[in-house]
Amino acid sequence: MAEGEPIRVVVTGAAGQIAYSLISMIANGDVFGKEQSVILHLLDIPPAMGVLEGVCMEIDDLALPLVKGYVKTTEPELAFKDVDAAFLVGAMPRREGMERKDLLSANVKIFKVQGEALNKYAKKDVKVLVVGNPANTNALICSFYAPSIPKENFTAMTRLDQNRAQSAIAKRLGLCVSNVKNVTIWGNHSSTQFPDVFNASVKLPGSSKSVYDSINDSQWLESDFIKTIQTRGAAVIQARKMSSAMSAAKAAVDHMRDWWSGTSEGSWVSMGVISDGSYGVPQGLIYSLPVSISNKQWKIVQGLKITDFAKNKLDLTAKELLEEKEEAMAVCNA
Numbered sequence: 001m002a003e004g005e006p007i008r009v010v011v012t013g014a015a016g017q018i019a020y021s022l023i024s025m026i027a028n029g030d031v032f033g034k035e036q037s038v039i040l041h042l043l044d045i046p047p048a049m050g051v052l053e054g055v056c057m058e059i060d061d062l063a064l065p066l067v068k069g070y071v072k073t074t075e076p077e078l079a080f081k082d083v084d085a086a087f088l089v090g091a092m093p094r095r096e097g098m099e100r101k102d103l104l105s106a107n108v109k110i111f112k113v114q115g116e117a118l119n120k121y122a123k124k125d126v127k128v129l130v131v132g133n134p135a136n137t138n139a140l141i142c143s144f145y146a147p148s149i150p151k152e153n154f155t156a157m158t159r160l161d162q163n164r165a166q167s168a169i170a171k172r173l174g175l176c177v178s179n180v181k182n183v184t185i186w187g188n189h190s191s192t193q194f195p196d197v198f199n200a201s202v203k204l205p206g207s208s209k210s211v212y213d214s215i216n217d218s219q220w221l222e223s224d225f226i227k228t229i230q231t232r233g234a235a236v237i238q239a240r241k242m243s244s245a246m247s248a249a250k251a252a253v254d255h256m257r258d259w260w261s262g263t264s265e266g267s268w269v270s271m272g273v274i275s276d277g278s279y280g281v282p283q284g285l286i287y288s289l290p291v292s293i294s295n296k297q298w299k300i301v302q303g304l305k306i307t308d309f310a311k312n313k314l315d316l317t318a319k320e321l322l323e324e325k326e327e328a329m330a331v332c333n334a
């Protein structure tokens with residue numbers, strides 16, 4: 001990319017509630033850096049075009065110098081044309097009482113169509129982040145229908161779960177969240193996910209201590225803490241009557257920023273990525289794993305301690321993803 005040239009960034013579901021927070025953060029340089037200008041590609045469906053018109057007025061009124069233009073469209077071929085990065089947010093959110101996989105039959109077809117469009121129109125090194133639920137399986141389907149783009153370029157968002165877990169640990173310890181490092185989310189962005197602090201640490205002045213030792217309450221860590229993170233999305237829906245948006249947008253920013261700029265030495269983040277058999281996870285699923293990133297390439301962190309307790313949890317969430325994959329393929333082939 002030539003110095004000073006804008007990158008093209010697509011946000012789907014651009015008239016929705018997550019996009020409303022996300023677009024301003026992208027436009028402000030929070031994802032691709034304060035020097036990187038952007039052309040925003042904003043995709044939504046015809047009934048949402050009036051709202052999107054208003055969002056575009058607000059983009060103008062933000063008066064942010066990094067925004068070199070925007071494309072507002074209902075056409076995937078325009079939305080995905082030559083894009084460098086894709087935030088695939090547009091999909092139906094769940095309502096109270098639903099599991100995310102209940103959205104599968106409604107949402108998965110969107111990701112088939114968008115995979116095909118990415119395949120035809122996007123740059124071959126496009127970085128794709130799927131936010132729309134069920135995020136892991138939607139990312140898998142999107143990648144399946146975009147065979148000319150490397151599978152490594154399709155990821156699903158579990159960063160919100162990581163942020164929730166790190167925040168809960170910090171709160172319990174009375175520390176700032178920036179002191180908590182290397183919490184891992186394994187598996188599906190669903191109630192079977194495993195938020196794992198066995199390998200996480202707490203930074204203290206001049207030293208570092210394991211989260212386990214710092215909290216010193218394995219009963220809490222192995223039951224209430226896990227359940228709270230697994231069901232946090234549902235708790236937000238119950239309270240707000242709408243799913244998380246502000247925190248979801250921030251997590252999407254964190255995910256793409258780290259993919260773009262890299263992780264620091266000795267630290268990792270969680271992303272739903274294509275599994276290669278590491279940690280006994282079946283190959284070919286989009287499964288949340290610990291990754292370190294440099295030169296815009298993620299790498300699965302190897303050698304983390306997996307106890308029998310953890311292994312059972314890893315297997316359970318893999319089983320759910322295998323079932324979702326089968327159901328999604330059936331929906332797409334129907």
Ligand SMILES: NC(=O)c1ccc[n+]([C@@H]2O[C@H](COP(=O)([O-])OP(=O)(O)OC[C@H]3O[C@@H](n4cnc5c(N)ncnc54)[C@H](O)[C@@H]3O)[C@@H](O)[C@H]2O)c1
Binds near residue numbers: 045157
């Ligand atoms: N992975 C995560 O951590 C995470 C977190 C929060 C929400 N989500 C999911 O993100 C999705 C969006 O949530 P939201 O709160 O912004 O929903 P929303 O209903 O406010 O917005 C969704 C937008 O997508 C649009 N849309 C629908 N079909 C589309 C299509 N085919 N192409 C383009 N746009 C389309 C809708 O018109 C709407 O404007 C939901 O599926 C939600 O469950 C995921």
Ligand SMILES: O=C(O)C[C@H](O)C(=O)O
Binds near residue numbers: 093243248
């Ligand atoms: O829980 C949901 O349905 C929305 C989102 O996936 C979340 O985790 O908040």
